[in-house]
Amino acid sequence: MDHFLLLLGALMVLTLKVISCAMSYNDGLLEEEELREAQKKNRLIELPSFTEYVGYCLCCGSHFAGPVFEMKDYLEWTERKGIWAPTEKGPAPSPFGATIQALLQATVCMALYLYLIPHFNISGLNSPAYQEWGFWKRLSYQFMSGFTARWKYYFIWSISEAAVIISGLGFSGWTDTSPSKPKWDRAKNVDILGVEFAKSSVQLPLVWNIQVSTWLRHYVYDRLVQKGKKPGFFQLLATQTTSAVWHGLYPGYIIFFVQSALMIAGSRVLYRWQQAIPSNMDVVKNLLVFISFAYTVLVLNYSAVGFMVLTLQETLALYGSVYYIGTIAPIVLILLGNMIKPAKPSRSKARKEQ
Numbered sequence: 576m577d578h579f580l581l582l583l584g585a586l587m588v589l590t591l592k593v594i595s596c597a598m599s600y601n602d603g604l605l606e607e608e609e610l611r612e613a614q615k616k617n618r619l620i621e622l623p624s625f626t627e628y629v630g631y632c633l634c635c636g637s638h639f640a641g642p643v644f645e646m647k648d649y650l651e652w653t654e655r656k657g658i659w660a661p662t663e664k665g666p667a668p669s670p671f672g673a674t675i676q677a678l679l680q681a682t683v684c685m686a687l688y689l690y691l692i693p694h695f696n697i698s699g700l701n702s703p704a705y706q707e708w709g710f711w712k713r714l715s716y717q718f719m720s721g722f723t724a725r726w727k728y729y730f731i732w733s734i735s736e737a738a739v740i741i742s743g744l745g746f747s748g749w750t751d752t753s754p755s756k757p758k759w760d761r762a763k764n765v766d767i768l769g770v771e772f773a774k775s776s777v778q779l780p781l782v783w784n785i786q787v788s789t790w791l792r793h794y795v796y797d798r799l800v801q802k803g804k805k806p807g808f809f810q811l812l813a814t815q816t817t818s819a820v821w822h823g824l825y826p827g828y829i830i831f832f833v834q835s836a837l838m839i840a841g842s843r844v845l846y847r848w849q850q851a852i853p854s855n856m857d858v859v860k861n862l863l864v865f866i867s868f869a870y871t872v873l874v875l876n877y878s879a880v881g882f883m884v885l886t887l888q889e890t891l892a893l894y895g896s897v898y899y900i901g902t903i904a905p906i907v908l909i910l911l912g913n914m915i916k917p918a919k920p921s922r923s924k925a926r927k928e929q
């Protein structure tokens with residue numbers, strides 16, 4: 576079973592690479608003026624050779640757990656071009672400090688996961704004891720199971736980040752500060768504190784599974800927006816559904832990603848209200864910031880149950896055991912958002928600040 580899961584992970588990353596390589600090559604055939612920034616940056620003018628293609632697809636270190644990266648960057652790294660080109664200051668910077676940091680992070684995540692998993696796990700969610708608990712205890716157990724499960728992903732991503740950094744591919748340019756320092760975030764797939772302390776669900780795709788979110792933005796979301804039009808709920812839902820199909824056709828994944836589209840739409844309502852509050856009402860503003868944070872952790876951990884148990888029956892039973900609170904909350908927010916619309920002037924100001 577475990578071998579099977581490893582193979583699945585490898586195929587998931589491979590799928591993204593094959594698609595992005597093909598689409599970037601296609602972008603290379605189009606007129607440059609018609610392309611978005613990301614397309615211009617990643618487009619391939621020449622067809623990569625067979626060896627380059629196989630090297631990109633099977634690049635070890637990132638084979639089983641990602642992260643996904645662009646063919647263009649892979650080619651520049653292997654050929655010592657672009658940011659990897661040797662400068663007068665010498666060859667590329669040393670990756671050792673950043674590698675050790677990623678390894679330390681991996682160790683902490685593994686330790687925390689191994690400490691928590693005997694207490695909060697899927698079998699606990701399905702145990703007879705769970706059925707006897709009251710609402711708050713069930714909700715907290717769901718909450719803690721989601722929290723615990725995340726550390727497994729933090730560990731896997733940190734350890735492959737270390738592998739990609741030490742290979743040199745993880746290098747992503749220099750900071751603007753003086754003296755400039757090397758940046759190593761090409762393989763950074765998660766910002767742990769960013770996830771755990773997210774003030775709004777809108778931030779989550781920017782800090783969780785970062786490389787796949789970027790991939791989804793460049794290869795799905797952006798390409799669904801017609802020229803001159805704004806993206807809406809359709810683009811969001813289509814992107815989250817693609818993500819669900821990519822994870823595997825389990826009902827739990829589909830439910831999770833529909834949940835997450837609702838969660839983000841609800842968060843946007845809170846954000847609009849927050850922006851509309853005049854600056855002399857700090858208490859109300861801070862209260863809304865706190866509500867937005869609490870809403871995010873609540874709905875995220877509730878939604879994560881679907882991601883963990885996967886079957887339709889179990890997911891619905893567990894959601895029902897806490898009265899579908901994490902589905903009702905975003906829907907109520909979205910409906911309220913349609914009724915309570917902040918005044919126009921502050922809204923256009925908010926848009927500018929965004």
Ligand SMILES: *[C@@H]1O[C@H](CO)[C@@H](O)[C@H](O)[C@H]1NC(C)=O
Binds near residue numbers: 694695697698
């Ligand atoms: C799962 O958690 C429960 C406590 O909720 C514990 O009794 C059980 O041993 C745990 N199972 C595993 C496999 O760690």
